Amino acid sequence: MERAIEKPAGPAVDVTPDARVPIEIPLSRPDITDVERSMVMAVLDRPTLSLGPELEAFEEGVARLTGAKHAVGVSSGTAGLHLAVRALDLGPGDEVVTTPFSFIASSNCLLYERVRPIFADIDPTSLNLDPRAAEAAIGAKTRAILVVHVFGVPADMEAFGRIAGRWGLPIIEDACEALGARTPGGMAGAAGDAGVFAFYPNKQITTGEGGMLVTNRDDVAARARCERNQGRGPEWTRFERVGFNYRMSEIHAALGRAQLSRASEILARRRRAAALYRELLAGIPGVETLPDVPGASPFVFVIRAETPHLRDRIREGLRRRGIETGIYFPPIHLEPPYRDRFGFRPGQFPKAEDADPAGDPLLHGDPRRGDGAGRGGGPRDGPVRDVLTRARKHLPETNVSESVLGGI
Numbered sequence: 001m002e003r004a005i006e007k008p009a010g011p012a013v014d015v016t017p018d019a020r021v022p023i024e025i026p027l028s029r030p031d032i033t034d035v036e037r038s039m040v041m042a043v044l045d046r047p048t049l050s051l052g053p054e055l056e057a058f059e060e061g062v063a064r065l066t067g068a069k070h071a072v073g074v075s076s077g078t079a080g081l082h083l084a085v086r087a088l089d090l091g092p093g094d095e096v097v098t099t100p101f102s103f104i105a106s107s108n109c110l111l112y113e114r115v116r117p118i119f120a121d122i123d124p125t126s127l128n129l130d131p132r133a134a135e136a137a138i139g140a141k142t143r144a145i146l147v148v149h150v151f152g153v154p155a156d157m158e159a160f161g162r163i164a165g166r167w168g169l170p171i172i173e174d175a176c177e178a179l180g181a182r183t184p185g186g187m188a189g190a191a192g193d194a195g196v197f198a199f200y201p202n203k204q205i206t207t208g209e210g211g212m213l214v215t216n217r218d219d220v221a222a223r224a225r226c227e228r229n230q231g232r233g234p235e236w237t238r239f240e241r242v243g244f245n246y247r248m249s250e251i252h253a254a255l256g257r258a259q260l261s262r263a264s265e266i267l268a269r270r271r272r273a274a275a276l277y278r279e280l281l282a283g284i285p286g287v288e289t290l291p292d293v294p295g296a297s298p299f300v301f302v303i304r305a306e307t308p309h310l311r312d313r314i315r316e317g318l319r320r321r322g323i324e325t326g327i328y329f330p331p332i333h334l335e336p337p338y339r340d341r342f343g344f345r346p347g348q349f350p351k352a353e354d355a356d357p358a359g360d361p362l363l364h365g366d367p368r369r370g371d372g373a374g375r376g377g378g379p380r381d382g383p384v385r386d387v388l389t390r391a392r393k394h395l396p397e398t399n400v401s402e403s404v405l406g407g408i
């Protein structure tokens with residue numbers, strides 16, 4: 001596939017898994033204890049396996065954590081985003097301003113309803129949608145702004161709130177990677193008109209598969225509750241709308257409730273791990289981490305390398321030490337469903353493309369800053385190895401291995 005930016009030539013680095021070195025620290029691992037086991041097992045002894053007390057309690061818990069008036073449990077983050085788009089009555093002919101630098105589901109939810117995504121570029125420091133670029137992209141057909149809190153780094157909801165107010169637009173927050181994050185304008189997810197969390201196993205808390213829509217709007221909550229359950233109204237046998245089966249089972253909800261009861265412990269451990277990685281990686285030439293934004297809820301830990309070659313060398317060094325890493329997705333506008341449908345081209349959102357040259361952050365390289373570093377086993381990856389060796393010594397103490405911070 002054609003890419004926005006070609007990788008500079010350099011000796012190939014093998015980063016495929018090596019069977020001789022078992023993965024000790026995977027990219028992500030759910031944090032499951034006996035609390036989760038016993039709560040899930042208890043559900044199996046009850047008559048209600050769907051739409052029961054576990055779901056209600058889990059919803060109440062997420063509403064409390066976020067300060068939102070309503071929380072509606074659903075089968076995935078994607079389902080929640082789809083319901084949010086529908087609950088705001090967005091449809092064919094409408095446009096929504098959003099970020100190209102995200103997991104693709106944050107834009108696919110618009111395509112499901114034939115809404116056109118209008119991408120705006122990102123802030124290269126936070127990697128989140130740039131409020132000024134978003135405002136400049138608002139046009140006559142814009143009906144909403146869809147903000148993503150990428151990697152658990154809170155977007156500036158104060159700024160987006162002002163923009164939404166000026167233009168009379170609702171805000172959808174994709175907070176799928178950001179449970180527990182605080183933004184300047186309120187808790188992530190609860191600062192706009194509808195916010196969505198995801199509970200896939202790599203997320204801060206997991207239900208296996210699952211999601212939750214939160215909102216302070218009664219109309220949005222009512223519509224989401226109706227449409228997650230086949231469009232039913234108060235009576236089980238009557239259907240008010242065309243809906244979906246986006247329900248969350250009691251088994252999933254029980255797992256979520258158990259995880260939520262441990263959320264402050266899980267989030268604190270992730271924050272400690274992120275602080276440790278940040279400290280150990282500080283000041284290494286050619287290596288950057290994302291800024292330490294107050295209120296962030298660490299999702300994956302992003303390491304940015306100056307060049308793809310240095311990135312691959314770091315990945316290889318980590319792999320040899322049994323540490324799994326991954327590479328982030330290419331920007332959404334360059335993926336075939338978007339290029340083919342809307343004619344997007346490389347270069348249209350340069351900051352999003354720079355953040356992800358050849359699809360790379362989470363150990364990523366920026367060839368535009370020039371190569372040379374680390375090439376041919378140069379000096380620059382030496383410090384990285386030292387740091388990682390020191391990091392490994394700290395790992396058992398800080399239980400980093402149980403966190404889902406990718407990369408180290």
Ligand SMILES: Cc1ncc(COP(=O)(O)O)c(C=O)c1O
Nearest residue numbers: 076077078103105106176198200
């Ligand atoms: C930013 C973002 N949006 C949406 C989703 C979709 O969530 P799910 O996988 O639960 O459908 C995810 C998670 O994978 C995500 O990271």
